[in-house]
Amino acid sequence: MIPIKKFAHKISVRYTQIISNSFNLGKYVSELQSFQVEKGSPLNLGIFGDCGGINFSLFVHQAQNVTLHLFLKPTDPPIAQIPLFQTGEIWHAYVKNLPADLIYAFEIKKEDGSHYTKVLDPYAKSLTSTHIWGKSGNYAPSCAHSSANTFDWQNVKSPHLPLQNLVIYEMHVRGFTQHPSSQVSHPGQFLGVIEKIPHLIDLGINAVELLPIQEFNENEYQKLFPNQEKQLYNYWGYSTVNFFSPMKRYASEENSGVVIQEFKTMVRELHRHGIEVIIDVVFNHTAEGGKKKPGFCFRALADEIYYIQDEEKQYKDYTGCGNTVNSNHPVVREFILDCLRYWVVEMHVDGFRFDLASALTRDEQGIPVPLPPAIEAISEDPILSKVKLIAEPWDAGMLYQVGDFYPQKNRWCEWNGRYRDSIRRFIKGTDHQKGEFATRISGSSDMYGNGRAPTSSINFINVHDGFTLRDLVSYNMKDNLSNGEDNRDGTNDNDSWNCGEEGVTENAQILQLRERQMRNFHLILMLSQGIPMLLMGDEYGHTKKGNNNTWCQDNELNWFLWDQLKNHNAFYRYYKELIHFRHAHPILQRSTFLEPDDIDWHGEEPFQPQWEVDNRFIAFTLKNPNKKGTLYAAFNADGFPIKVHIPASPLSTQWYWIVNTSKDSPDDFLENPIPMNLEHYEMPPYSALLLEAK
Template sequence: MTIGLLRLADDDAPMLLKVAIRKENEAKVFDWEGDLPLRHPDRDLIIYEMHVRGYTRHESSGTKFPGTYRGVVEKLDHLKELGVNCIELMPCQEFNELEYYSYNSVLGDYKLNFWGYSTINYFSPMIRYSSSGIRSCGRDAINEFKYLVKEAHKRGIEVIMDVVFNHTAEGNEKGLSLSFRGVDNCVYYMLAPKGEYYNYSGCGNTFNCNHPVVRQFILDCLRYWVTEMHVDGFRFDLASIMTRSSSLWDSVNVYGDPLEGDLITTGTPLSNPPLIDMMSNDPVLHGVKLIAEAWDAGGLYQVGRFPHWGVWSEWNGKYRDIVRQFIKGTDGLSGAFAECLCGSPNLYQGGGGKPWNSVNFICAHDGFTLADLVTYNNKHNLANGEDNNDGESHNYSWNCGQEGEFASISVKKLRKRQMRNFFLCLMVSQGVPMIHMGDEYGHTKGGNNNTYCHDNYINYFRWDKKEESSSDLFRFFRLMTKFRRECESLGLNDFPTAERLQWHGHTPGKPDWSDTSRFVAFTLVLSHQTFMSHL
């Protein structure tokens, strides 16, 4: 197969890579060596959110192929040691890396789209994550992605992809014309009456997910990554957009003709969105993990209410916010904190859900790292070149008495204790825990909670920090994941009942649910273990 660069006469995006492929012979068949899906039960997952490039790009990784799929393979044993059995890859479908390309005078480098939430080609792994980079024009990227999946499976680690079907890299009506806009603009995007784009994604356009053509495209894409690339599941960015109507008729009869009197506005939330229905009942996707980020930028917040058909899990943003507030000492949250420990039955049990419907997390790529959560009261995003105006201002963080990394010994000691409190809570909560890359050694981004544009040390995993003898946080993480795996009372398939669960305060059997309570402890009868999380 010969692959060469193609320059279009009417080029709307000259800085993007185009390829023309001429098939001369059959491509080399990848040897999967009998690889099969691992099919870990959802309740047993311990997820690790990672960035392919950021994981090994720093020079301290010592890898032969830093910042690549092969680089990740070189460091998979770290994840095995940590005790995770599932990695969630931030976007690695081909995306527009140059979307924000501009000189950043603050750091003296150039802003790039580092996170990858701007897809160009949904059927191609990111070329620049291959060891050959753009020289391979995709040949090596495909095989190296497969190699990553195969090697992860050999270590008992599943691979989930973070995918972006809520918008594309084409932007709004003033944006680039790369693909869908030129094929059929009104089919692939939600358009307002005057032709402008509805922007429920906050990124310029909204993919018209429930249009019959578009939902078949999405289904074909997911099937490809499962059958050809052997991935084990997907996390859907801003998944609530996939529950919005695509036209005036969609809420009526999603497979037939509209019924009189049932017209609705484009983008209205659907109680039974056809795309979610198709994915949930597709035979090829049967057993594949499906995780929703159950909100969007248009105000549709569905945590605890995302249509699940018995197979979908959700990023539980409410868990994150409640746990952060309770552990930093906010009044009146001991009862809500107890719900989080039980897998959030207040959110999921009423709709027939299970504890594993809740993907619990304290930190993710978007927001403070665990170390920054206990080091900064305020965001410090000046390095982004936007005068600190970007990023979330409400982080439910506490600096433990002093702002920034330079603090007294007593403050640093308290911060370490707080980080352990957070991770202890995550590991003993029912549901599925998710760890953010770098939190296991206390990675800091200097208080920057929106590092989308930095292909530099801010986002790179620091292997030298992990190896520092003074850093004992990794040992704590490793022992806690081991404890979770070995404790049969954790990772239950059903919510704990009153017969099995007993709450305590400072006095056994006497829980304190008052507004000023800072101490919650419980016993699960099955294992006769008592777990405590307190300040």
């Protein structure tokens, strides 16, 4: 038998010829299979199998030679080393008679003399990393190919919901069910989400936005809790190792094909119950970090193509993570498109939220351009034409594009940071906010009125980075000491108010005021035009104890505490009833902006909003063409009572109480509304009310 290495060298001598040679895997394969190597095709990057074999294709810039390594186990030496053929800068080969399931990686020698071993295929559909979260050891996965790629979707289709009907729930897959109180069979995994679908239905959720579910290394953050021996982790996952591979630690088994099957199962079951799946994608940077870190994928393949660099070939960092993906280079742009298409066609996801999306509008020098090729290509791609596209319209390089992220077409939704800021400031009683508040709850037509729609605005008050709803009314200052960075991390600009005492308190009046403010925030979010997005755990008032940057906390700061649903059942009832109220009222789910005849604004007196007067009261009547179903809402964000003159209800109707946030449960939301017969009503401080014409 010819030794593998010697035979591999023989192939490289005949490198430019199309060959078909057989050789034996010998002692390395129990069944002593043989396989054949042919030139194959440079088209379709990644690996593609047919009944005869598998085609490998890899883009490598300025390579001298590229070798395919095949493994039985990722930690063992390769059982074969196959030099690849070259067409332009694509390296490829077609290998026959391979095992159905295989492990592979690449060795690359560059023209400049640099040498990389065990380089990942950026198109790999799965990696060989462990399925056990936090398992110690060197994280050095290889690529995995599984023949078990068929899946029974059982004819379950995507709900394809109109944008205006969405209520989005931002969820962390692990955090949703990891706590023991979840009592699920698969805690912290894709299958665990399925077991909690009844909760999502009860809450009124019809879309989940999942924090990163593509492969990342949770152990890359090498720090311990301050003064403790407990490990901190990259819990959120905004550090992608491979963009085609679902996160292995969210699977129930080690087998690389299982994670794909279980992700698809989760998507299918969510779709079966009318819930869409939006995934958070991080194309602004990669896990390779800064120049000093070793390259295991893109840096080895084409460092100067995949990353934005200066004239001295140093990375420009517009993400705060050490590198910035050069997304508008043609090669990189095509990679992003291929990846998105895969998640839509093969994995059936319904949309994408682009982390730090403004970084994708920068050219190869890092300069923002008005028509970024990557964003334009995504917007116009026929396969992606029906999916939801959501931008986080800023980056860490001071580029802030809220209201101006690819405005040429009504294609993108935006995380509306100005909505968050305005609502927080008004509800806590900040001066000079009334006009801005009214504009935001009306759909932000000042930003999206030019050919776009209220559905361009993703309205939110709390998301994963920042305070929870409970902490927003409990802390004036962040407390991030447990992150191990001496409280330097996380924003100091929170627009929060602790209602009188910082953090935990036993003061009954302060606790009551906090509950009232939480009800106020949720009410206005449910009444606003645009798409509401809710944070996992806010439905019961989850606290992160003042930590507004819990990216590294794999513990109860981030985990959904299912036992708290019972402890805070009163707030949960209010929270979910308002969501269902929104679903039941089309006038809260408009696809077009309000016209002047659709809404009346009021102050303490009907039809006198007194925009020029700097007070903290605003009210409005949102009209239903059928008269019945017209809504009146009022907000007193001041520290003293205000006597309000209630406008007359529409002809042949009467006002009924729906919400009074100054009341305790169950009177805060009336499931069986009662008539409101008062012409004047004294609204308590920091309270809101909602009436409906019946």
